[in-house]
Amino acid sequence: DVKVTQSSRYLVKRTGEKVFLECVQDMDHENMFWYRQDPGLGLRLIYFSYDVKMKEKGDIPEGYSVSREKKERFSLILESASTNQTSMYLCASSQTGGGYGYTFGSGTRLTVV
Amino acid sequence: DQQVKQNSPSLSVQEGRISILNCDYTNSMFDYFLWYKKYPAEGPTFLISISSIKDKNEDGRFTVFLNKSAKHLSLHIVPSQPGDSAVYFCASPYGNKLVFGAGTILRVKS
Numbered sequence: 001d002v003k004v005t006q007s008s009r010y011l012v013k014r015t016g017e018k019v020f021l022e023c024v025q026d027m028d029h030e031n032m033f034w035y036r037q038d039p040g041l042g043l044r045l046i047y048f049s050y051d052v053k054m055k056e057k058g059d060i061p062e063g064y065s066v067s068r069e070k071k072e073r074f075s076l077i078l079e080s081a082s083t084n085q086t087s088m089y090l091c092a093s094s095q096t097g098g099g100y101g102y103t104f105g106s107g108t109r110l111t112v113v
Numbered sequence: 114d115q116q117v118k119q120n121s122p123s124l125s126v127q128e129g130r131i132s133i134l135n136c137d138y139t140n141s142m143f144d145y146f147l148w149y150k151k152y153p154a155e156g157p158t159f160l161i162s163i164s165s166i167k168d169k170n171e172d173g174r175f176t177v178f179l180n181k182s183a184k185h186l187s188l189h190i191v192p193s194q195p196g197d198s199a200v201y202f203c204a205s206p207y208g209n210k211l212v213f214g215a216g217t218i219l220r221v222k223s
Binding site: 004009031033035037040041042043044045048050058090092094101102104105106107109 | 119122147149151154155156157158159162202209210211213214215216
């Protein structure tokens with residue numbers, strides 16, 4: 001069964017902390033994505049990556065960075081966590097040309113206090 | 114600028130009745146649409162899709178209708194079941210990305 005695995009289901013961090021969210025996929029997909037989900041705003045794209053060491057800004061990249069050192073792993077970094085980054089974070093992957101279907105991880109519920 | 118819009122934040126339906134979830138889009142270049150279903154504390158899962166060469170696609174209790182002239186699609190669930198209670202997102206590919214609507218929370222009451 002194909003999988004996208006997010007390392008943490010729930011996280012509580014303090015304001016100003018550096019936060020790492022990890023995502024691993026076992027499908028050999030080229031594309032990986034980080035979204036956040038907020039009520040009334042849907043899924044908003046933070047960053048995505050087409051290949052190892054490549055990254056592209058999404059719609060809301062401010063306050064975030066990413067790292068893709070290996071094909072299967074895509075990390076989201078909150079450089080200095082703030083309360084407005086409290087959200088559900090979702091990682092997804094797809095094949096090349098695969099805006100036609102993502103596989104999502106189970107999500108990480110991050111609370112910044 | 115939201116290219117995919119779901120204007121109904123929530124919908125409540127009685128078990129056994131039809132649920133109709135709506136989605137509008139602004140980009141006439143969109144030629145493929147997907148519906149995802151999301152339960153709390155889980156990632157979205159693919160439900161059904163439709164290509165712009167069709168105006169209807171059916172999969173069991175789920176049917177998606179596409180009206181290209183109106184730039185409108187809808188997801189019909191018949192009959193609705195309590196397990197269908199979830200957030201439903203419509204989406205369309207834009208390059209290698211998916212553009213999502215804001216989602217509609219469906220509650221099916223037993």
